[in-house]
Amino acid sequence: MSQTNEAPEAAIVLDRVNKWYGAMHVLRDVSITIGKGERVVVCGPSGSGKSTTIRCINRLEEHQQGRIVVDGTELTNDTRALDTIRREVGMVFQSFNLFPHLTILENCTLAPIQVRKMPKAEAEELAMSYLRRVKIPEQAKKYPLQLSGGQQQRVAIARALCMKPKIMLFDEPTSALDPEMIKEVLDTMVGLAETGMTMVCVTHEMGFARQVANRVVFMDRGEVVESGTPHEMFENPQTERLQTFLSQILRGH
Amino acid sequence: MSGQTATIIGTASAAREQPPASLVGPWAWARRNLFGSWWSSAVTILLGYLIVRWAWGFIDWAVINAVWSVPVASNPLDTAAPCRQMAGVGACWAVIGDKWRFILFGRYPYDQQWRPALCILLFIALYGVSANRAFWRKELLYIWVATLAVIAFLMWGGVLGMDYVAQDQWGGLPITLILATFGLAFAFPLAVVVALGRRSTQLPAVKFLCVGYVELIRGVPLISLLFMASVMFPLFMPEGLNPDKLLRAQIAIILFAAAYLAEVVRGGLQSLPKGQYEAADALGLSYWQKTLKIILPQALRMVIPPLVNNFISFFKDTSLVLIIGIFDLLTAGKVAMADPTWTGFSTEIYLVLAAIYFVFCYAMSHYSRSLERKFSRARNR
Numbered sequence: 001m002s003q004t005n006e007a008p009e010a011a012i013v014l015d016r017v018n019k020w021y022g023a024m025h026v027l028r029d030v031s032i033t034i035g036k037g038e039r040v041v042v043c044g045p046s047g048s049g050k051s052t053t054i055r056c057i058n059r060l061e062e063h064q065q066g067r068i069v070v071d072g073t074e075l076t077n078d079t080r081a082l083d084t085i086r087r088e089v090g091m092v093f094q095s096f097n098l099f100p101h102l103t104i105l106e107n108c109t110l111a112p113i114q115v116r117k118m119p120k121a122e123a124e125e126l127a128m129s130y131l132r133r134v135k136i137p138e139q140a141k142k143y144p145l146q147l148s149g150g151q152q153q154r155v156a157i158a159r160a161l162c163m164k165p166k167i168m169l170f171d172e173p174t175s176a177l178d179p180e181m182i183k184e185v186l187d188t189m190v191g192l193a194e195t196g197m198t199m200v201c202v203t204h205e206m207g208f209a210r211q212v213a214n215r216v217v218f219m220d221r222g223e224v225v226e227s228g229t230p231h232e233m234f235e236n237p238q239t240e241r242l243q244t245f246l247s248q249i250l251r252g253h
Numbered sequence: 254m255s256g257q258t259a260t261i262i263g264t265a266s267a268a269r270e271q272p273p274a275s276l277v278g279p280w281a282w283a284r285r286n287l288f289g290s291w292w293s294s295a296v297t298i299l300l301g302y303l304i305v306r307w308a309w310g311f312i313d314w315a316v317i318n319a320v321w322s323v324p325v326a327s328n329p330l331d332t333a334a335p336c337r338q339m340a341g342v343g344a345c346w347a348v349i350g351d352k353w354r355f356i357l358f359g360r361y362p363y364d365q366q367w368r369p370a371l372c373i374l375l376f377i378a379l380y381g382v383s384a385n386r387a388f389w390r391k392e393l394l395y396i397w398v399a400t401l402a403v404i405a406f407l408m409w410g411g412v413l414g415m416d417y418v419a420q421d422q423w424g425g426l427p428i429t430l431i432l433a434t435f436g437l438a439f440a441f442p443l444a445v446v447v448a449l450g451r452r453s454t455q456l457p458a459v460k461f462l463c464v465g466y467v468e469l470i471r472g473v474p475l476i477s478l479l480f481m482a483s484v485m486f487p488l489f490m491p492e493g494l495n496p497d498k499l500l501r502a503q504i505a506i507i508l509f510a511a512a513y514l515a516e517v518v519r520g521g522l523q524s525l526p527k528g529q530y531e532a533a534d535a536l537g538l539s540y541w542q543k544t545l546k547i548i549l550p551q552a553l554r555m556v557i558p559p560l561v562n563n564f565i566s567f568f569k570d571t572s573l574v575l576i577i578g579i580f581d582l583l584t585a586g587k588v589a590m591a592d593p594t595w596t597g598f599s600t601e602i603y604l605v606l607a608a609i610y611f612v613f614c615y616a617m618s619h620y621s622r623s624l625e626r627k628f629s630r631a632r633n634r
Contacts, residue, residue, distance in 0.1 A: 086535060101550050
C-alpha cells in the first residue's frame with residue numbers, strides 16, 4: 001500500500017494542508033488519508049485544529065496550502081468542484097443547526113429537492129425512511145425547537161443522510177448535549193457505521209472510538225501527533241502529548 | 254415590590270389548583286397593579302382624575318356642543334356663522350361636511366371623483382388581500398400588478414369614454430396611498446438586495462456600491478432629496494424628457510426608504526447564527542437557494558417590528574411632499590383650511606387628517622403584532 005496509488009480507494013486525502021488565521025498557524029502540514037468505508041475519529045485538546053481540519057474537507061474553512069482531494073475531486077477555487085464535493089459530503093454540527101422555520105420533514109427534504117432536483121413526493125418518502133432509521137418519524141410535522149437536543153441531533157443526521165452522501169463528517173456531535181441524550185445520538189452513529197458509511201468524527205467519546213473507529217487520529221497545536229487503531233492509541237500511547245490528553249479525558253469522565 | 258410577590262404566588266398556585274378568588278379577576282388585577290402601595294394608589298387617583306377631566310372636556314367640545322351642519326347662507330362668507338358663535342366651546346364639524354370631498358380628492362374634477370374613491374377602496378382591498386397569509390403565493394404578484402394597473406387607469410382615464418385627468422389635478426388620499434404603496438412596494442425589494450449586497454464577501458465592488466448608497470442617502474434629510482427631485486433633477490434631463498413631478502417625488506421616496514429598510518434587513522441578516530449559513534452550505538445549497546429558503550425567511554421574521562416601524566414612519570413621511578407642492582392628503586387639508594369661508598376651523602380638519610393617518614398606521618402595527626404572534630407560535634409550539 002504505497003501512498004502514490006491512493007486514488008482508487010481513498011475517500012479523502014489531506015496532503016500537507018496548512019492554514020493560518022492571520023498570523024496564527026492553525027493547521028501545520030496536516031496529512032491524513034481516509035479510505036472508503038473507513039471510520040476515523042479525530043481527537044485532541046480544544047484549539048488543536050481538529051474541527052478546522054474536518055471543516056476544510058467541505059470548505060466551510062479554506063485551506064491555504066496543500067491538497068485536499070475528496071472522492072477523487074480536488075478542492076480548488078473551482079465552484080463546480082466544491083458543489084460536487086458538498087453534494088457527496090454530509091455534515092453534522094455540534095449545535096445541530098437545523099432550520100428553525102422549517103418542519104423536521106422540510107429540513108430533510110429541502111436539499112434533495114433543491115440540489116438533487118428530486119420530486120417532492122420522492123424526497124418526502126426518502127426523508128421518512130431516514131427519520132424512521134433515526135427513530136423519530138412521529139416528529140416529522142413538528143418544528144426543530146419543539147424537540148429535545150438529542151432528537152434534534154438525530155434529525156440533523158437524517159437531514160445529512162437524505163442527500164445520500166458518500167462521506168459523513170461529524171463535528172463534535174455530542175458536545176452540546178445533556179449527558180442522558182448522548183447515548184441516543186451515539187447509537188444512531190453506531191448504526192450508521194454498520195452500514196459501511198465513510199465517517200470522520202471529531203469527538204471526545206472514547207467509548208464510541210473504541211467501538212466503531214478503524215483509526216484514531218490525535219491532533220495537538222494544529223498538527224497530527226499520532227494515529228493508529230483505537231487499541232494501539234489508548235493502550236499504548238507513544239507520545240507524551242497523547243498520554244497527557246488521555247489522562248485528562250479519562251479524569252473528566 | 255409587594256405587587257410582584259403577589260404575581261409570583263398567583264402563577265405558582267395556578268399551576269397546581271384553582272387560585273383563590275382574591276388573586277384573579279379584574280378586581281385583583283386592579284389591586285395588584287393600580288393600588289399596590291400608597292404611592293401607586295396616589296398616582297392612580299391623580300392620573301385617573303386628569304384623564305377623566307380631559308376626556309370630559311373633549312367630549313363636551315367634540316360631541317355635546319359641536320355644530321354638525323349649517324344651513325346654506327346667501328353670502329358664502331356667512332355660512333360659518335353658526336360655528337363662529339360656538340367657537341372655543343364646541344367643534345365645528347360642518348367644515349368637514351362641506352370640505353370632505355376636497356380633503357379626500359383634492360382638485361380632481363368634482364363629477365369624476367368616484368374614480369379616486371374607487372381607487373382608495375382598491376388600495377384597501379389590496380392591503381386586505383396581501384395581509385392574508387392564504388394569498389401568499391405567486392399569484393399575489395399578479396394581483397398587485399393588475400390592481401395597480403386598474404388604479405392607474407382609473408386615475409388617468411382618457412380611454413373607454415372616461416375623461417382624461419392630468420396628474421397635476423390628482424390630490425388627497427389617493428396621492429398619499431400611491432406614494433406610500435408604490436414607495437414601500439419598490440423600496441422593500443430594493444432594500445433586501447442592498448442589504449444582501451452590503452454583506453457580500455465575494456463581490457467587493459457590489460459591497461462598496463451598497464455601502465455608498467446607504468450612507469449617502471442616510472446622510473441627507475428626505476426634504477432635501479425631495480427638493481433635489483423636484484428642482485435640481487429636471488435641470489439635468491434632456492430637453493423634452495421630463496418625468497412628472499409625482500414620479501420624481503416617488504423615486505426620491507423609494508430611494509430614501511430603501512436605504513433605511515436595507516439597514517433593518519441587514520440587522521436581521523446579522524442576527525442569524527453563523528451555523529445557519531454553514532448548514533446550508535454543507536448541504537450544497539447554492540447562494541440563492543440558501544438566501545431565499547434559509548436566510549431571508551428567518552432574517553425578515555426577526556425584523557418585523559423594526560420593519561413595520563419604518564413602514565409606518567414612511568407612510569407618514571409621504572406628507573413631506575407638501576413642500577414641493579404635491580397635493581397629498583395633508584396638502585389638501587391645508588388648502589381646505591385656507592378657504593376664507595372656514596378660516597379658524599383648522600383644529601377640526603387637523604383632527605380628521607390625524608384620524609385618517611391613525612387608521613392606516615394603527616392597522617399596520619396591529620397587523621405586525623398578529624404576524625409576530627403567528628410566527629413565534631409556529632416556531633416554538
